[in-house]
Amino acid sequence: MQPYIICDNQMANNDDLFKKIIAHAKEYGYIFPSSEIYDGLSAVYDYGPYGCELKNNIRNYWWKSMVQMHENIVGIDSAIFMHPKVWKASGHVDAFNDPLIDNKDSKKRYRADVLVEDYLQKIEDKIEKEVEKASKRFEPFDEQMFRQTNGRVLEYKKKMDEVHTRFAACMEAGNWDDLKQLIVDLEIVCPISGSRNWTDVRQFNLMFATQMGSVADGADTVYLRPETAQGIFINFLNVQKTARMKIPFGIAQTGKAFRNEIVARQFIFRMKEFEQMEMQFFVRPGDELQWFDYWKQARIRWHESLGIGSDMYRYHDHEKLAHYANAATDIEFKFPFGFKELEGIHSRTDFDLKAHQQHSGKKMQYFDPETNESYVPYVIETSIGLDRMFLAILSKAYTEETLEDNSIRTVLKIPPVLAPVKVAVLPLVKKDGMPEKAREILNLLQCNFMCQYDEKDAIGRRYRRQDAIGTPFCITVDNETFENNTVTLRERDSMQQERISVNNIENKLFQLLKFKIQ
């Protein structure tokens, strides 16, 4: 008899859940703190054997949907180093800043805006808890209790609105004195020292600078790119001409980006070295808002195609737009610490191409054969952090289940198409020709699928090991294999097993692991 799941525990306490995910990621070779033997390096992480497979699979899933599935999108791989004038033109030298504040007692540095955002998140959590509690208590309906809960929720919402209004005004005006005053008025304390002894808020540029050239003296300052987008803009005409692209068309790129982020305990959500997957879509001026809507829909469909639940995503339309944008939205994901930005979709107008045209003195125009005119195209950008996407997948996948026999099963329910190992091939026992037969099957499959062979320990323990790393399918060779050339195929989430013919394994796996990108 198959064991069955009697409880799917997504854990009440989100802090606990997040800690468990981080510990699991380390224990099972997904993510290690960088330079761990030297006590680590803040906000920098290394990906282990399963982590780098998952990362490759996410990147590949994005690339396929963008480049392979769109005739009018091509990819590039531009260098991390670029001419320093690129960053002057893009505005990063002058304006890529975060407002920082130090706590004088703990000597810890924080992003002042994040302190306020965390405060707002806490109120939002309180509202959610009230509503959740209330939904359990109102059976039978109790009017007095309903009124009390409603009153509290309204109070919280009022507070949130007030804080929001003040916060938005400070950020918009770049008024850092008012931002500090807001932190003081909200009585926000340093999580380390517990004190409210804050310095003033100061601006801090996020770009990492280094010297290019053999002599430091006369050397030029170059920057590690803080986004991959500029590598696309400066190659716009090279790509358009060589790939013979006609507007509307897109250029996609994945690669490392670097930001000197000041962060507190956010794991791979906010890193100093991370990877982006960006696509810039060039359109006729005037058509940009229509394409903005198109990409807003297309990107949410891409996320939903992974089948982890549409309730995990929401849009956050920007009310206050960056100076270069005329529309912007974030796709937010429900991380264990709340809804946060996963991807940005921005209508960037012609700001970037015009800025490069001006700073380089080179024309960045496109001749449109349909209208017989030349113009600087407008741009829609879709920009997603690969590491953030990784965290979204991992945090939703992590599940603890209590089984019928009261044992706990820890399983990573990663969408099969993204899973690091697709199939484990297991001999039931280490004798009677089963290992040899299993290896034969392994040889057949490993050309097309990432496989693992395991013969150590009882079969139940081996299944659990595969569950813990998220392997969607296990194939087991047993006595019956020699009678009728069949094996069992076990599915990770349901733990159901079926017998299939050895001759049919490859086809079956192709069916089960097919890309279904919309």
Ligand code: ATP
């Ligand atoms: P945030 O507001 O969270 O700092 P952002 O608005 O600065 O993000 P963008 O500049 O729009 O982010 O970058 C596009 C995407 O790159 C983000 O949606 C996010 O997924 C990812 N990203 C940005 N900064 C980081 C980082 N420090 N670590 C990991 N991913 C990041």
